[in-house]
Amino acid sequence: MAEEGREARKAILRAAREGFAARGFYGTSMEYITRNAGVSKGAVYWYFPGKWEVYKAVVAEEAERLKGIVLPPGLELPPGEAMDFFLTRGERLIDIFAEDPVCRLLFVHLQLEAMRGREEMIELVTTLRASITEDAISVIEAVFPGNILTRRGISHRELVNMFVGILNGIILNIELTITREEARRNWRFLIRSVLGGIGNEP
CATH class of the missing domain: 1.10.357 (Tetracycline Repressor; domain 2)
Structure with missing residues (x-):
């Protein structure tokens, strides 16, 4: 995985971690994760189904x-x-x-x-x-x-x-x-x- 890809994945997990902690699984949307990770929706789905x-x-x-x-x-x-x-x-x-x-x-x-x-x-x-x-x-x-x-x-x-x-x-x-x-x-x-x-x- 290229460095840029690793950083994108880290950003997704970091944003998701904060969202899931604050809102729980069901209160955290993929849109929230995408927005707070600073990546495109396609990038999120590239790493996670x-x-x-x-x-x-x-x-x-x-x-x-x-x-x-x-x-x-x-x-x-x-x-x-x-x-x-x-x-x-x-x-x-x-x-x-x-x-x-x-x-x-x-x-x-x-x-x-x-x-x-x-x-x-x-x-x-x-x-x-x-x-x-x-x-x-x-x-x-x-x-x-x-x-x-x-x-x-x-x-x-x-x-x-x-x-x-x-x-x-x-x-x-x-x-x-x-x-x-x-x-x-x-x-x-x-x-x-x-x-x-x-x-x-x-």
């Missing part, structure tokens, strides 16, 4: 960016570093969502539409969640092998789902009912309470 493909590209790009921060490729985590790893990654995510309301709104809109029963949104949420969960499970299994978790009545998958669910709740409330520092403190308390207890088991 339709608005749904633009939306999926925006969400996938955002999800990959976040996943790359939390679970970088080739990650190998020694058991002794588990606590610090989960503390710092959670806090980094909290900082990103606090500093980037567009990113946060993108995922809020996606979850709202899924909650309203929009099948395509449910499928997208499920796919994104599964991708993140599977990567996180492999890290958790390496850190807590064997039956360390099952003795506590929880599986690796359930532990990951618990962390993701709680982190989602914290992120959704940043600057609404809790400050960023309160969000970080809540995350630190959770990680130290759960992983600290598991790590101290014989």
Whole structure:
């Protein structure tokens, strides 16, 4: 792809990202994206068959960016570093969502539409969640092998789902009912309470 083409595609995704965050998928038209990207309608359709493909590209790009921060490729985590790893990654995510309301709104809109029963949104949420969960499970299994978790009545998958669910709740409330520092403190308390207890088991 030529440099001019890459820049046009970036402009389209940038305009779409802002539109989908502010207006949601159904409130953002292709005309809005075209106008704010500063490209022709034909240019948009050259890169994307339709608005749904633009939306999926925006969400996938955002999800990959976040996943790359939390679970970088080739990650190998020694058991002794588990606590610090989960503390710092959670806090980094909290900082990103606090500093980037567009990113946060993108995922809020996606979850709202899924909650309203929009099948395509449910499928997208499920796919994104599964991708993140599977990567996180492999890290958790390496850190807590064997039956360390099952003795506590929880599986690796359930532990990951618990962390993701709680982190989602914290992120959704940043600057609404809790400050960023309160969000970080809540995350630190959770990680130290759960992983600290598991790590101290014989």
